[in-house]
Amino acid sequence: MAKKLARKKSAVKKTTRSSGPGLGSPARKYVYFFGAGKADGDRTMKELLGGKGSGLAEMTNAGLPVPPGFTISTEACTLYYQQKRKVPAYVDKQMLENLAKLEKAAGAKLGDVRNPLLVSVRSGAKFSMPGMMDTILNLGLNDETVEGLKARTNNGRFAYDSYRRFIQMFGNVVLEIPKDAFEHTLEAVKEEKKAHLDTDLDEAALREVVRRYKTVVRDRARRDFPQDPLEQLRGSRDAVFRSWNNARAIEYRRIYEIPDAIGTAVNVQAMVFGNTGDKSATGVGFTRNPATGAKEFYGEFLVNAQGEDVVAGIRTPQPIAELEKVLPKAFGELRRITTRLEKHYHDVQDFEFTIQDERLYMLQTRNGKRTGYAAVIIATDLVDEKLISPKEAVLQVDPESISQLLAPVFDPNAWKALPVATKGLPASPGAASGQVVFTADHAVEWTRQGKSVILVRKETVPDDIHGMFVAQGILTATGGMTSHAAVVGRQMGKPSIVGAGKLEIAEAARTVLVDGQRIKEGDYISFDGLSGEVKIGQVATKPSEILQVIAGEMKPGASDIYKRFERLLSYADKFRRLGIRANADQPDQAETAYAFGARGIGLCRTEHMFFGEGRIPIVQRMILADNESDRRRALAELLPLQRADFYGVFKAMHGTPVTIRTIDPPLHEFLPKREDLMVEIARMEEQGKKGKVLDEKQTLLRRVEQLHEFNPMLGHRGVRLGITYPEITEMQTRAIIEAACQLAKEGTKCVPEIMIPLVGHVKELRDQKAVVDRVAAEVMTEQSCKIKYLVGTMIEIPRGAATADEIASEAEFFSFGTNDLTQLTFGFSRDDIGKFLGSYQDKKILDKDPFATIDTIGVGQLVEMGVQKGRKARPGLKLGICGEHGGDPSSIHFFEKAGLDYVSCSPYRVPVARLAAAQAALQVKVGD
Numbered sequence: 003m004a005k006k007l008a009r010k011k012s013a014v015k016k017t018t019r020s021s022g023p024g025l026g027s028p029a030r031k032y033v034y035f036f037g038a039g040k041a042d043g044d045r046t047m048k049e050l051l052g053g054k055g056s057g058l059a060e061m062t063n064a065g066l067p068v069p070p071g072f073t074i075s076t077e078a079c080t081l082y083y084q085q086k087r088k089v090p091a092y093v094d095k096q097m098l099e100n101l102a103k104l105e106k107a108a109g110a111k112l113g114d115v116r117n118p119l120l121v122s123v124r125s126g127a128k129f130s131m132p133g134m135m136d137t138i139l140n141l142g143l144n145d146e147t148v149e150g151l152k153a154r155t156n157n158g159r160f161a162y163d164s165y166r167r168f169i170q171m172f173g174n175v176v177l178e179i180p181k182d183a184f185e186h187t188l189e190a191v192k193e194e195k196k197a198h199l200d201t202d203l204d205e206a207a208l209r210e211v212v213r214r215y216k217t218v219v220r221d222r223a224r225r226d227f228p229q230d231p232l233e234q235l236r237g238s239r240d241a242v243f244r245s246w247n248n249a250r251a252i253e254y255r256r257i258y259e260i261p262d263a264i265g266t267a268v269n270v271q272a273m274v275f276g277n278t279g280d281k282s283a284t285g286v287g288f289t290r291n292p293a294t295g296a297k298e299f300y301g302e303f304l305v306n307a308q309g310e311d312v313v314a315g316i317r318t319p320q321p322i323a324e325l326e327k328v329l330p331k332a333f334g335e336l337r338r339i340t341t342r343l344e345k346h347y348h349d350v351q352d353f354e355f356t357i358q359d360e361r362l363y364m365l366q367t368r369n370g371k372r373t374g375y376a377a378v379i380i381a382t383d384l385v386d387e388k389l390i391s392p393k394e395a396v397l398q399v400d401p402e403s404i405s406q407l408l409a410p411v412f413d414p415n416a417w418k419a420l421p422v423a424t425k426g427l428p429a430s431p432g433a434a435s436g437q438v439v440f441t442a443d444h445a446v447e448w449t450r451q452g453k454s455v456i457l458v459r460k461e462t463v464p465d466d467i468h469g470m471f472v473a474q475g476i477l478t479a480t481g482g483m484t485s486h487a488a489v490v491g492r493q494m495g496k497p498s499i500v501g502a503g504k505l506e507i508a509e510a511a512r513t514v515l516v517d518g519q520r521i522k523e524g525d526y527i528s529f530d531g532l533s534g535e536v537k538i539g540q541v542a543t544k545p546s547e548i549l550q551v552i553a554g555e556m557k558p559g560a561s562d563i564y565k566r567f568e569r570l571l572s573y574a575d576k577f578r579r580l581g582i583r584a585n586a587d588q589p590d591q592a593e594t595a596y597a598f599g600a601r602g603i604g605l606c607r608t609e610h611m612f613f614g615e616g617r618i619p620i621v622q623r624m625i626l627a628d629n630e631s632d633r634r635r636a637l638a639e640l641l642p643l644q645r646a647d648f649y650g651v652f653k654a655m656h657g658t659p660v661t662i663r664t665i666d667p668p669l670h671e672f673l674p675k676r677e678d679l680m681v682e683i684a685r686m687e688e689q690g691k692k693g694k695v696l697d698e699k700q701t702l703l704r705r706v707e708q709l710h711e712f713n714p715m716l717g718h719r720g721v722r723l724g725i726t727y728p729e730i731t732e733m734q735t736r737a738i739i740e741a742a743c744q745l746a747k748e749g750t751k752c753v754p755e756i757m758i759p760l761v762g763h764v765k766e767l768r769d770q771k772a773v774v775d776r777v778a779a780e781v782m783t784e785q786s787c788k789i790k791y792l793v794g795t796m797i798e799i800p801r802g803a804a805t806a807d808e809i810a811s812e813a814e815f816f817s818f819g820t821n822d823l824t825q826l827t828f829g830f831s832r833d834d835i836g837k838f839l840g841s842y843q844d845k846k847i848l849d850k851d852p853f854a855t856i857d858t859i860g861v862g863q864l865v866e867m868g869v870q871k872g873r874k875a876r877p878g879l880k881l882g883i884c885g886e887h888g889g890d891p892s893s894i895h896f897f898e899k900a901g902l903d904y905v906s907c908s909p910y911r912v913p914v915a916r917l918a919a920a921q922a923a924l925q926v927k928v929g930d
């Protein structure tokens with residue numbers, strides 16, 4: 003395949019099709035052929051051909067055994083929707099031309115009674131969406147060609163089995179007849195014939211199934227099953243385009259943030275048959291275990307079966323290792339080919355294959371989805387095996403997924419204390435504990451009520467996706483390691499166990515019987531997705547191995563996963579440009595952040611310290627003071643406490659920079675709620691209580707009423723507090739500089755960065771900076787100690803961004819406060835957006851929550867403006883961001899482009915940010 007790798011570069015040109023006829027022009031190429039060792043497309047063309055189409059093309063080019071076919075591009079899908087759900091005639095024409103080519107390559111003709119070509123019509127978008135869209139097999143069969151197939155293969159059972167499958171799939175997908183209608187019919191015939199499995203039905207029985215299926219079609223669709231193969235083909239093609247917009251596909255795209263506009267391709271491919279008898283089979287697999295990352299050939303197959311049988315959970319598939327015994331030659335070839343594919347794609351492959359009369363055919367390959375846990379193991383293994391470079395390892399792992407490694411595990415003692423109720427296949431690791439629900443809708447409903455649920459199903463179907471998304475874990479009674487529940491569970495990083503065969507679920511009665519024990523909806527169960535063990539009851543959890551190492555409770559060397567995790571992140575550190583800091587308010591948080599690799603604090607919120615034990619009464623006294631000297635007295639009490647906090651944070655950060663924000667929230671946040679006070683006072687009065695306590699409460703109420711604001715978020719907060727009460731800024735500055743002096747005397751140098759929040763006008767900052775500088779100088783003289791410190795500001799008010807040049811004349815650094823900046827730019831209250839964000843997303847006004855992922859166009863423009871104006875006025879101005887967006891991978895891409903110096907995020911997001919920053923540096927450039 004080395005030869006093929008070299009082709010990669012030249013092929014890039016094909017995707018940048020800037021020249022040539024534009025979209026909608028009949029002269030443009032919409033259909034891409036693959037067959038006989040050569041394909042029009044290749045691996046670089048996922049956007050145009052979808053993942054499946056590009057994989058089929060690449061495998062064809064590599065000389066692998068792939069049945070020939072052609073791919074109708076995603077652009078045709080776009081045109082289909084643009085032209086009121088009609089495929090343009092010129093696309094149809096290209097399809098017929100390619101069909102002729104396919105007939106030649108396959109040596110058979112669509113609709114030819116003696117030698118019929120059968121094809122599959124397969125969906126496939128750029129991003130894989132397991133089971134969300136539709137596929138139709140055995141197309142081309144009708145009452146006549148089925149006889150031709152029988153005669154040619156001398157296998158009537160096979161011919162009629164194929165035909166009944168085709169009617170079933172076509173009926174469901176194209177004619178939109180519910181699946182049950184066919185399934186009930188099949189079950190009825192099986193019962194009549196006393197057949198246990200589908201494979202027990204003989205030709206006569208299958209003929210009967212076909213006859214009844216045709217009646218189902220006539221009754222439900224009010225038309226006859228179409229006999230014309232071209233009509234079948236066009237209908238199926240259009241149905242696949244339509245399936246791009248079925249409800250579950252839309253929901254899936256919403257969850258995974260896949261754009262709606264990209265559309266799906268359609269692959270039309272000559273059929274090969276895994277259902278011709280005992281020398282045939284069909285299966286799916288992975289080159290490594292996608293749940294644990296272990297280097298083992300992994301997958302499942304069924305003898306004498308076709309297509310979706312393996313994933314559908316109707317028959318229980320066999321583990322792939324068994325294939326070596328059943329069909330050794332094909333197994334050997336499958337191992338050779340998939341090992342080659344892994345080398346070729348530099349990644350784990352998820353493949354689909356069919357064996358027809360001992361001959362192996364590859365039907366699909368793609369980079370395998372995996373859990374975050376497996377991703378880290380696989381990436382480090384592949385580096386060790388010299389299959390990929392550290393850079394590729396960094397690019398291979400989804401940053402978001404590694405947060406799964408921090409998820410809690412069961413407390414081993416609590417876990418051991420319960421007996422194992424049953425065991426299933428460990429499809430996706432993790433500890434799950436919660437209340438049993440039996441439907442996806444209940445999972446959503448109960449989660450909304452604040453409950454933790456485990457979704458228990460016989461098997462999951464793509465329509466369950468919303469329930470799977472919210473559940474703590476997924477448990478199914480049937481299905482294998484590649485069933486829908488397993489695939490989706492792994493992808494979501496959700497603990498999942500499948501095929502726990504001892505579960506007898508009575509969905510209607512909302513109970514499940516486990517080995518004689520009855521569990522009702524709402525009862526607690528727990529399971530371990532790594533071992534497959536299920537227990538009845540709730541089990542306490544404890545921190546994961548990585549968190550134990552971070553907390554110093556476990557030696558780094560004792561944890562394999564920690565060592566790999568840290569190795570991957572240290573690769574990332576080599577490639578990233580952005581510094582990573584953490585938002586941490588207290589010494590213990592700072593220690594965690596440092597242990598995770600943060601080198602600096604980007605935001606230390608001093609007000610959180612005010613909530614510390616025994617402090618709130620002092621803070622309240624400060625707020626209640628109606629004169630400066632009382633206020634100073636209360637502040638003097640707070641001083642040693644704040645100093646100790648700062649000392650602790652500085653020390654935990656080992657001399658790396660620490661940005662401390664002066665007091666920010668409106669003062670009433672530190673006082674009791676008005677309504678609560680009123681109730682309390684009324685009660686005391688009613689009970690006839692008098693005296694000091696009541697008087698104090700009444701004073702407090704008066705002050706609370708005084709402090710009441712109509713728009714606290716736009717009220718007396720941030721820099722405005724320091725301007726009215728400079729003694730607060732004085733106290734905080736003193737605490738910071740005294741702490742730094744103390745540490746300096748002990749031999750640790752630290753550079754405090756004092757940050758004034760909510761500045762919109764340079765004069766606000768000038769006012770506060772004067773206070774800071776004056777007090778800092780005083781303290782340094784008192785302590786005979788020189789400390790280097792910086793004074794800067796948050797840029798979080800649009801006016802601050804607009805006048806960043808003026809502000810930079812005073813500020814030595816900026817930190818973009820993207821939470822407030824988003825709030826003030828959109829005019830959306832962060833605390834109220836939940837009320838309307840859903841409608842905005844449904845109506846596609848907004849794709850994403852702008853508080854989670856930065857709005858690059860609007861809010862981002864203000865950031866860019868702040869960067870440019872700020873740096874122009876003060877070259878070398880330090881620039882960071884400390885909003886929630888600092889830990890969000892796609893926002894980090896934006897901050898890389900904007901040229902910030904660092905991002906700051908919560909301590910637990912630091913690993914994600916390290917990896918995302920490295921990917922950003924490798925994928926985009928500053929100034930892009």
Ligand code: ADP
Pocket residue numbers: 069121122123124125132133134135136137139271272273274275276284285308309310354355356365366
């Ligand atoms: P999905 O995207 O849901 O996996 P596919 O298009 O891959 O759908 O089709 C599902 C299954 O159908 C494949 O794994 C394969 O077993 C079977 N299949 C599809 N096309 C063919 C074909 N040309 N010959 C034989 N089996 C096929």
Ligand code: MG
Pocket residue numbers: 354366
């Ligand atoms: Mg597939």
Ligand code: MG
Pocket residue numbers: 759760798819821822
């Ligand atoms: Mg703010």
